[in-house]
Amino acid sequence: LGSFLFLILFSYHPEDPGVDRVTSATVIHNYGGYTGAWVASILLYIFGVWAFWLPFLLLTVAWRTFRMTQDRAEQMDRLLRGGVGIFLLVVSGSALSALFLDPHTFWVPLPHSGGGVVGYAISQLLVDTLDLLATTLFLLVLMGLAIALITGMTWLEIFEKTGKAVWSLVSWGKLGWLKLKQRLGMPTGESLSGASGLSAKNNRVQGGALVKRLRPSQKAQDAAQRGANTPAKRGAEIGSVAEIKSAMYPTSRGALPPADLLDPPPDQPPSYTPEQLAEMSQLLEQNLRDFGVKAAVESVQPGPVVTRFEVLPAPGVKVSQISNLAKDLARALSVPSVRVVEVIPGKSTVGIEIPNLQRQVIALREIITSESFVQAHSPLTLALGKDIAGEPVVADLAKMPHLLVAGTTGSGKSVGINAMILSMLYKATPEQVRLIMVDPKMLELSVYEDIPHLLTPVVTDMNEAASALRWCVYEMDRRYQLMAKLGVRNISGFNEKVCAAIDRGEPLVDPLWKPDPSFGHELAESAPTLTPLPFIVVVIDEFADMMMVVGKKVEEIAKVERPKLIVCGASAYSRDW
Incomplete structure (x- = not known):
């Protein structure tokens, strides 16, 4: 239909038969013949110059309907909206043409006014009711609405x-x-x-969701740039992938802060002297015998908070007999509580833990300088503290992307979060780990405002926090697409492959970058190259409060599967209660 209208309208000739002319001429100039001449004359007589737009509008609606969707109901809906849009556009355009266009200014004289009979009638009615200016504005708004219906886009998108x-x-x-x-x-x-x-x-971000752009602070950008441009030093920096100590986590350029910035551990006397431990061991054996349990203390492990007595039960003594005596042993030993460890891996003994009279202070510097922390290759290594025996305990956040720190007021949640953040700052450069911090109270995380690891300034607004989390979901999907294009299974393999290509002098081109064809061939060659991707850690203070305010908005990040976060290098931990 659109092609036929295009053919007959653009071959219209004023000497052909039509509504304004009856002739017995045998020569028909219109390519549609006698019927085409009459149809073209009727359309031009009714709609004026806007009849020439009908073929293009019909072809546009047909293409959008049958090429962009296969659903029958959606096709009918687009056809209906497109038909209404064409009607409104032609009517409003005809009315405007009748007001401002002369029918004799075109390459062929029109049968009626510039807007045809319909345009002339509507324009005269509106001018008599309103005035010329109001009529013009009303018709322009009506044309905008019609264009939105035809294209299926909002005015903002148009x-x-x-x-x-x-x-x-x-x-x-x-x-x-x-x-x-x-x-x-x-x-x-x-x-x-x-x-x-x-x-x-x-070049816009290729993605469907509207995400609020996160802008790093100027200080963070400058600090990160200085770290990236620092020349490599012999013995301290790594220049090639072959020299990488860990295949899982390639070391990047940049100096780490010295441990001297932290306070050294204070001199603290042991909680119990050897004589006291010997007396407590004898007292424990005596109390067990009083309750009918034969056991002997094999060893004692004093720790910073509790002291563990490893007891070997006599043959025939059940572990449940010792577990049921926990409260009685606490009363007999005059301590607040006793914890019974029924199974100690690798040993046949039973652990009985007694709290120390004085809790020792565990300094972060002890954990940072410990062998277990220094030898850990992951940039997301967390310093957690010490175990029962006083040995440093570290963990890899990349293996537990969802970490919730919960507890009552004054139980040490803030101290634990700060220790975890500082341990990452001592382990990774801004090229390896980037942070997003959410602090609605503007108290706990404000001290980290100017660190170069921040991907965005500390977020204090709940709605901005939801936008930041949605950006994380989009970034996770983008990284999955990149890893699929490069044929790697996780972010560590991706970074290793990218670094190897850079060392060979053949950097990889971003496979997701799509050039804009309107800029020409020269600009299409300026595709960006890939660089190693940093881990992204999201730190949220008062996670429960944020879920109450914007729970629906952050539900998507909370439901992200654990393996997907591990592979793409995203982690999140929060403090609650």
Whole structure:
């Protein structure tokens, strides 16, 4: 139908038979013959110059309906909306044409006014009811509504695409002018590479969701740039993938802070002297015998908080007999509580833990400088404290992407969170780990405002926190697409492959980058290259409060599967209660 209308309208001739002319001429100029001449004359008589737009509008609606969807119901819905849009656009356009266009100014004289009979009648009715200015504004708004119905886009999207098209046209003209000046040998004052920066400005993120852009602070950007541009030092820096100590976590450039910044552990006397431990061992054996349990203390392990007595039960003594005596033993030993460890891995003894009279202070510097922390290869190594025997305990956050720190007021949640954050700062550079911190109280995490590891300033607004988490979900999906394109299974393999390509002098091109065809072939060659991806850690203070305020918005990040977070290098931990 659209093709037929295009054929007969653009071959319209005023001497052909029509509504305004009856002739016995045997020569028909219209390509549609006698019928085509009459149909073209009727359409031009009714709609005026806007009849010429009917073929294009019909073809546009048909293409959008049958090429962009296969659902029958959706096709009918688009056809209906497209038909209403065409009707409103032609009617409003005809009315405007009847007001401002002369029918004799075109390449062929029209049968009626510039807007046809319909446009003339509607324009006269509106002008008599309103005035000329109000009628013009009303018809323009009606045309905008019709265009939105035909294209299926909102006004904002229409304005955005129109602006992008105009900017692309300006960029194309600027590029052509620079190329012409170069060919003529004239000074350009600007290189084509400078013009290619327009491509980067207009290259939008390929994604469906609208995500609020996170802007790092200027200090964080400067600090990260200084770390990235620091020249490699012999013995302290790594220059090639072959020298990487760990295949899982390639070491990047940048200096780590010295442990001297932390306070050394204070001198603390042991909780119990050897004589006291011997007396307590005899007292424990005596109390067990009083309750009918034969057992002997094999060893004693004093720790910073509790002291463990490893007891070997006599043959025939059940472990449950000792467990049932926990409260009685606490009363007999005059201590607040006793904990019975029924199974100690690798040993046949039973552990009885008694709290120390004085709890020792565990300094973070002890854990940071310990052998277990120094030899850990993961940039997400966390310093957790000491175990029962006083040995340092570290953990890898990458193996537990969802970490919830909960407890009552004053139980040490804030101290634990700060120790975890500092341990990552002592283990990883800004190139390896980036942080997103959410602190609605503006108290706990504000001290980290200027560190270079921050991906965005500390978030204090709940709605911005939801946007940050949605960005994390999008970034996770983008990383999965990159890893699929490169054929690797996790972020460590991705970084290793990217670093190897950089060392060979053949950096990999971003496979997800899509050039804008409106900028030409020269700009299409400026595709960005891949760089190693950092781990992303999200720290949330008062997670329960945020779930109450914007629970629906952050539900998506909370439901992300654990293996997906591990593979793409994203982690999240929060403090609650």
